[in-house]
Amino acid sequence: MAPIFIKTVLISESVDPRCKTILEENGIRVTEKQNMKKDELMAEIKDYDGLVVRSATKVTSDIINAANLKIIGRAGTGVDNVDVDAATKKGIIVMNTPSGNTISAAELTCALLMSLSRNVPQAAMSMKQGNWDRKKFMGAELYGKVLGIVGLGRIGKEVASRMQSFGMRTIGYDPITPPEVTASWGVEQMSLEQLWPQCDYITVHTPLMPSTVGLLNDETFAKCKKGVKVVNCARGGIIDEAALLRALESGQCGGAGLDVFVEEPPQNRSLVDHPNVISCPHLGASTKEAQARCGEDIALQIVDMVKGKKLVGAVSSTPRCYTQGVWNHASGSVQGGVPVLLELSDSVFKQPVSLTGNLLFFKASASPQLLSSVAGLLATEGVEIESYSAPADRTGDLWYCVGVSSLLRDLSALKPLVKEAAQLTI
Numbered sequence: 001m002a003p004i005f006i007k008t009v010l011i012s013e014s015v016d017p018r019c020k021t022i023l024e025e026n027g028i029r030v031t032e033k034q035n036m037k038k039d040e041l042m043a044e045i046k047d048y049d050g051l052v053v054r055s056a057t058k059v060t061s062d063i064i065n066a067a068n069l070k071i072i073g074r075a076g077t078g079v080d081n082v083d084v085d086a087a088t089k090k091g092i093i094v095m096n097t098p099s100g101n102t103i104s105a106a107e108l109t110c111a112l113l114m115s116l117s118r119n120v121p122q123a124a125m126s127m128k129q130g131n132w133d134r135k136k137f138m139g140a141e142l143y144g145k146v147l148g149i150v151g152l153g154r155i156g157k158e159v160a161s162r163m164q165s166f167g168m169r170t171i172g173y174d175p176i177t178p179p180e181v182t183a184s185w186g187v188e189q190m191s192l193e194q195l196w197p198q199c200d201y202i203t204v205h206t207p208l209m210p211s212t213v214g215l216l217n218d219e220t221f222a223k224c225k226k227g228v229k230v231v232n233c234a235r236g237g238i239i240d241e242a243a244l245l246r247a248l249e250s251g252q253c254g255g256a257g258l259d260v261f262v263e264e265p266p267q268n269r270s271l272v273d274h275p276n277v278i279s280c281p282h283l284g285a286s287t288k289e290a291q292a293r294c295g296e297d298i299a300l301q302i303v304d305m306v307k308g309k310k311l312v313g314a315v316s317s318t319p320r321c322y323t324q325g326v327w328n329h330a331s332g333s334v335q336g337g338v339p340v341l342l343e344l345s346d347s348v349f350k351q352p353v354s355l356t357g358n359l360l361f362f363k364a365s366a367s368p369q370l371l372s373s374v375a376g377l378l379a380t381e382g383v384e385i386e387s388y389s390a391p392a393d394r395t396g397d398l399w400y401c402v403g404v405s406s407l408l409r410d411l412s413a414l415k416p417l418v419k420e421a422a423q424l425t426i
């Protein structure tokens with residue numbers, strides 16, 4: 001991978017100080033400016049190569065177009081506050097640190113589930129007001145109850161294992177994670193139609209995207225058990241807020257634990273003020289540990305990119321990719337839940353290239369010895385070939401891709417054999 005020059009980075013939110021330290025130790029000038037209004041950010045952003053954000057900075061297309069950024073780093077998971085398409089069109093790499101805050105978000109979800117079952121926040125508030133009301137806060141055990149988990153990715157999985165230890169039965173739905181995989185962590189998958197009526201509790205852990213907006217709505221609440229309790233520690237809007245309020249008022253929903261809102265902070269306080277709602281100001285990732293991981297990870301990922309070592313955590317859609325200072329056009333799709341590359345510049349691959357793991361791309365002219373020469377060279381560097389994708393055509397200089405056991409320390413080792421090379425971890 002060719003180095004990408006980043007001299008200046010703006011951190012626009014409260015990110016762990018390790019982020020600034022690591023970037024500065026690697027010769028990058030860092031400015032921290034928080035709580036900027038949109039026009040302030042638009043004016044400020046012109047001076048930077050990189051921007052590091054959390055969830056509060058809305059990196060809209062007009063901000064992206066006002067900037068000369070090369071990288072937008074998200075110290076956290078969700079990138080719905082970044083216009084990834086606009087960034088990709090401008091050739092800006094968007095990267096996140098998707099596993100750094102998984103445990104913290106899962107633990108907060110479990111805390112909300114437990115609080116909903118035993119009315120802990122309401123009882124604590126009542127005590128502070130001088131009361132001693134044992135009857136009002138009668139709860140119900142989690143033991144033996146059914147928890148529906150919609151979205152069985154990193155956080156959904158961690159929530160399942162923790163709530164199983166309370167004796168909950170965990171069922172779920174995910175269009176991508178295979179049922180045999182979730183069965184191995186004790187989650188029985190089924191369709192949403194089958195799931196809704198079985199659950200005592202439902203928790204959502206999907207990204208926010210058109211297919212997940214309003215997953216719980218008037219129609220789906222009506223299919224749930226009366227009194228179902230719901231938790232949203234993912235993104236505001238996955239549970240439709242107006243439908244949730246109606247379900248709370250009718251008793252169809254018995255309680256809600258909300259960490260996230262469509263508008264943050266929410267101007268409309270109807271949900272927050274509802275007696276059966278417990279809420280937090282988007283605290284899922286707000287632990288020392290999660291912030292330390294995310295701050296450090298994003299800085300290290302940027303430094304690796306600057307050094308041309310590897311590209312970790314990139315989430316940009318892939319119409320173009322950057323090698324040796326040149327933008328290459330690419331096209332791909334998602335097959336069986338796995339993103340695949342079909343074409344890179346003028347090279348159409350014989351088989352789709354699964355975009356997972358460590359990948360080494362190289363451009364070379366076809367020859368019967370090419371693969372064995374590359375394999376031999378990689379072997380001397382201690383790198384094994386795990387998969388091989390060749391272009392359908394064999395004329396001229398074309399792109400090849402090999403899945404490798406680890407990335408090469410120095411791509412220049414390939415120089416005698418190839419015209420261009422790039423490597424990345426996905």
Ligand SMILES: NC(=O)C1=CN([C@@H]2O[C@H](COP(=O)(O)OP(=O)(O)OC[C@H]3O[C@@H](n4cnc5c(N)ncnc54)[C@H](O)[C@@H]3O)[C@@H](O)[C@H]2O)C=CC1
Pocket residue numbers: 077078079098101102105150151152153154155156173174175176177205206207208211212233234235259260282283284285286
């Ligand atoms: N409250 C907070 O502070 C935090 C919130 N989050 C949010 O939590 C959510 C989940 O994060 P991760 O588990 O790390 O993501 P992930 O990508 O590991 O898992 C998401 C899962 O949702 C599934 N999914 C996609 N569409 C679906 C649909 N229509 N129905 C059911 N499942 C669907 C995907 O297949 C995937 O398995 C994200 O929205 C993230 O932004 C993450 C960290 C902290």
Ligand SMILES: O=C(O)C(=O)COP(=O)(O)O
Pocket residue numbers: 054055056075076077078079101282283284285286
């Ligand atoms: O990582 C995520 O998706 C989160 O929602 C955490 O957001 P934050 O970094 O706390 O603003």
